[in-house]
Amino acid sequence: MTEFFEKASKLSQQDPLPDNIIEMLDAYFEIIPEEEKDKFLWLYEGVELQLSQMKAP
Amino acid sequence: MAADDNYDGYLDKLADTHSKRLSDALEELEDRIAAALDDAPVKAGALFDLEWAVKARPELSKIMSETYLREATSILNDYSKVSVKALDMLNEYGDFTKTSPDIIKQLQSLTFKGFEDIATSHLDTIASEVYQNTLTGRTKTEMVKSVRQSVNGVYISSDSDAIEKLVSIAKNGSTSAAAAAVKELHSVYASDRVGGNMRRYATQMAQDSLMQFDASINTQMGKEAGIDTWKYYGDLIKDSRQFCRDHVGNVYTTAEIDEIWQGSWAGKSSSDGLIARGGYNCRHHFRPYISDVDGEAEEVKSKPKPKPETKNKLSDRTPQLIAKKDAIASLSKRTKAANKGTADRSVPDKYIALSSSNLPSHLQKTLDDKGLAGEQFPVRFRPYKYKRGDNVPKMGNKLFGTVNTEGMSTETLSILSQVLKETDGISAKFKAPPIRGVNPSKSKRASASMGDGMLSVSSTYWNPIAKSAYQSKDKLLADALKAEAKRDAAQKALTESGADVESKYDAFVAVRIKVGGRAARDTPEHKEFTEANVRYTLANKKMRKARDDLDKARKLSEPKIANTYIKGGNIEDRPWSSKEFYSEPADQFRSTMFHEYGHTVHQEYWRKVSDFDDTSFERYLSQLFYSNGKRSTERGLFFPTEYSEHNHKEWWAENFSLYNMGRTDLVDKKLKELMDEMVKSEGRIKIFDGWDFEKGEYS
Numbered sequence: 001m002t003e004f005f006e007k008a009s010k011l012s013q014q015d016p017l018p019d020n021i022i023e024m025l026d027a028y029f030e031i032i033p034e035e036e037k038d039k040f041l042w043l044y045e046g047v048e049l050q051l052s053q054m055k056a057p
Numbered sequence: 058m059a060a061d062d063n064y065d066g067y068l069d070k071l072a073d074t075h076s077k078r079l080s081d082a083l084e085e086l087e088d089r090i091a092a093a094l095d096d097a098p099v100k101a102g103a104l105f106d107l108e109w110a111v112k113a114r115p116e117l118s119k120i121m122s123e124t125y126l127r128e129a130t131s132i133l134n135d136y137s138k139v140s141v142k143a144l145d146m147l148n149e150y151g152d153f154t155k156t157s158p159d160i161i162k163q164l165q166s167l168t169f170k171g172f173e174d175i176a177t178s179h180l181d182t183i184a185s186e187v188y189q190n191t192l193t194g195r196t197k198t199e200m201v202k203s204v205r206q207s208v209n210g211v212y213i214s215s216d217s218d219a220i221e222k223l224v225s226i227a228k229n230g231s232t233s234a235a236a237a238a239v240k241e242l243h244s245v246y247a248s249d250r251v252g253g254n255m256r257r258y259a260t261q262m263a264q265d266s267l268m269q270f271d272a273s274i275n276t277q278m279g280k281e282a283g284i285d286t287w288k289y290y291g292d293l294i295k296d297s298r299q300f301c302r303d304h305v306g307n308v309y310t311t312a313e314i315d316e317i318w319q320g321s322w323a324g325k326s327s328s329d330g331l332i333a334r335g336g337y338n339c340r341h342h343f344r345p346y347i348s349d350v351d352g353e354a355e356e357v358k359s360k361p362k363p364k365p366e367t368k369n370k371l372s373d374r375t376p377q378l379i380a381k382k383d384a385i386a387s388l389s390k391r392t393k394a395a396n397k398g399t400a401d402r403s404v405p406d407k408y409i410a411l412s413s414s415n416l417p418s419h420l421q422k423t424l425d426d427k428g429l430a431g432e433q434f435p436v437r438f439r440p441y442k443y444k445r446g447d448n449v450p451k452m453g454n455k456l457f458g459t460v461n462t463e464g465m466s467t468e469t470l471s472i473l474s475q476v477l478k479e480t481d482g483i484s485a486k487f488k489a490p491p492i493r494g495v496n497p498s499k500s501k502r503a504s505a506s507m508g509d510g511m512l513s514v515s516s517t518y519w520n521p522i523a524k525s526a527y528q529s530k531d532k533l534l535a536d537a538l539k540a541e542a543k544r545d546a547a548q549k550a551l552t553e554s555g556a557d558v559e560s561k562y563d564a565f566v567a568v569r570i571k572v573g574g575r576a577a578r579d580t581p582e583h584k585e586f587t588e589a590n591v592r593y594t595l596a597n598k599k600m601r602k603a604r605d606d607l608d609k610a611r612k613l614s615e616p617k618i619a620n621t622y623i624k625g626g627n628i629e630d631r632p633w634s635s636k637e638f639y640s641e642p643a644d645q646f647r648s649t650m651f652h653e654y655g656h657t658v659h660q661e662y663w664r665k666v667s668d669f670d671d672t673s674f675e676r677y678l679s680q681l682f683y684s685n686g687k688r689s690t691e692r693g694l695f696f697p698t699e700y701s702e703h704n705h706k707e708w709w710a711e712n713f714s715l716y717n718m719g720r721t722d723l724v725d726k727k728l729k730e731l732m733d734e735m736v737k738s739e740g741r742i743k744i745f746d747g748w749d750f751e752k753g754e755y756s
Contacts, residue, residue, distance in 0.1 A: 001699075009703070012703070013703055013704060022500075025502075026502075029502065034608060039633040039634065039700075041502055041503060041504050041518065042504075042633070042634050042700050044500050044502040044503040045500075045503040045504065045505065045506055046700075046703055046704065046706075046707055047500075047503075048499065048500045048503045048506045048513075049506060049507070049508065049656060049706065051439075052438045052439040052443075052499065052506070052508050053437060053438055053439075053508065054436070054437055054438065054439065054449060054669065055669070055670075056669035056670050
């Protein structure tokens with residue numbers, strides 16, 4: 001796992017997630033090697049689950 | 058140690074040395090190019106001199122020759138030593154004649170051509186970067202940055218975009234994000250210097266060309282000696298392809314090799330199986346085999362009868378391909394049936410409706426005020442296509458029970474419709490509501506996601522994978538070859554276009570000298586030069602697309618190897634995600650959808666209308682997973698994949714997927730007990746491990 005992947009992974013585990021998490025993931029996605037991209041998509045999956053959850057009224 | 062094993066070790070070591078030497082040369086190349094670009098003339102800090110930009114190319118070409126190509130030449134000189142070592146090894150088994158120096162020379166020359174092609178391709182891209190940066194009046198620093206990117210990430214056109222994004226975050230993000238981005242920018246550049254795609258392509262070339270050279274001389278010496286049987290040998294490592302695992306240690310005749318290699322490997326890196334071996338990056342070899350003198354005859358495994366490949370044979374794990382409309386009809390029927398609610402929380406497998414008696418009075422009033430009470434469901438997740446300001450409850454409810462399969466191929470839909478049947482079965486087993494809707498992926502990159510029982514599926518991600526479930530290896534390989542031919546054609550067009558720009562520029566400069574700068578702009582030469590530039594930009598774009606397509610096609614044509622990690626094994630061997638435990642594309646899809654359905658279970662099991670932040674189930678998982686705000690390492694929890702360590706919900710979803718894929722051996726002990734209990738119980742379980750799921754607290 002490259003340093004960038006690891007950093008992105010840690011970032012996506014922060015609670016709460018940074019406001020610009022998707023932008024940050026996009027930036028990391030562009031610079032990680034091709035062979036890590038498939039795995040990286042899971043970070044989007046996990047983040048998507050949290051971002052799409054509504055806040056309590 | 059056997060002579061061939063010794064030789065195998067020697068080749069592996071040499072391949073690693075060659076890769077390292079080339080990487081070092083690329084470092085030097087990048088530094089020297091950056092230094093050369095420092096001479097670029099600027100006006101008010103901006104690049105402007107197009108003439109300089111065009112003329113920089115010969116200097117760049119010179120640097121390329123003096124660094125990367127010089128090292129490639131030096132590497133090729135080692136090939137003579139390889140031929141001597143190969144002969145020494147073979148003479149342990151028989152009497153072989155040395156390969157003629159002429160043949161070695163020819164092979165070296167052919168290999169050099171490969172290194173040269175990479176250099177030409179990169180030179181075009183670098184020269185283009187220099188020209189484009191000058192044309193758009195960027196700063197020298199920006200140009201050097203983008204060229205550094207081109208050197209080590211030349212195949213990733215968006216690399217500089219990534220940096221731009223980080224810069225933008227540094228400028229406009231929140232304080233903490235901006236600080237993180239500034240820190241990252243430094244690392245981004247440092248990483249690119251270490252190597253990106255050019256290094257990947259060049260070092261792969263170093264490894265593959267050495268192995269192909271070895272294959273060529275071994276084949277030549279064997280054929281010269283009249284030998285027709287060959288032993289496939291070499292070490293098996295974690296990443297060895299299944300194809301190599303199946304054949305390593307075996308002995309085949311030339312005819313058998315032709316037959317076996319025809320299906321999966323012919324043409325992958327050579328049309329000759331003896332040369333192609335296991336394809337790109339393969340470190341296995343053939344050597345001539347003499348049964349009556351070969352000291353290891355008895356060690357050789359009995360020769361398996363090669364099975365002829367059946368074209369388009371579907372795996373047992375792959376559902377029958379069905380018509381798109383039938384798949385959609387089946388999905389619609391299921392999701393419509395699934396979208397049933399109940400106000401009675403003792404009914405486990407239905408979605409809880411807002412008319413529940415458990416609705417807090419303030420929520421009930423809000424619903425009444427908005428006219429949303431009745432058969433509505435509480436919406437906890439942003440619906441597909443949600444935009445800020447949208448009415449989430451209305452929008453969500455409108456989508457529940459519907460299917461939007463936009464972009465999904467027949468293959469994806471065929472597998473999805475079967476998998477939805479299976480998740481319906483799982484939902485009944487686990488007493489949780491089934492999937493009640495399908496839509497395209499909400500996020501631009503997640504392969505799938507889940508919320509409120511609505512499954513999002515990325516067609517961009519799954520269509521090619523699903524397609525590979527229905528195509529023979531031959532077809533996938535043929536597609537990869539076609540993509541390779543397209544890439545080669547695009548490369549040729551780009552090179553020609555580059556030469557055209559140069560000649561048009563020379564003509565334009567000649568006219569400019571004659572008529573002066575201003576008047577030159579109205580000449581046909583200026584027009585032709587401008588048009589040639591546009592053509593070059595288009596050719597460059599086509600080239601990048603062709604290269605990406607080739608990467609994708611190669612990826613699909615390579616055999617998928619299932620991860621073999623087992624509990625108690627080396628943790629380093631664990632896969633990133635549970636889908637890597639399966640080699641079949643349909644199983645990878647299935648595993649991912651089961652993972653997603655696992656999210657529905659923690660989202661809906663004993664869910665109350667008033668649950669927004671976390672359900673009782675999620676709180677149970679959370680207190681199990683975390684200890685003092687960090688992932689617990691003291692409770693003996695098991696994490697079958699790296700992703701399962703991410704958070705409590707992913708831990709559950711990964712384990713849930715494995716459980717339902719029949720890999721209970723990989724499931725965490727506590728979660729397995731919980732899942733067993735959920736399945737065994739007639740209704741929903743109320744108390745497990747002391748946790749009251751209905752109340753959401755320890756009893």
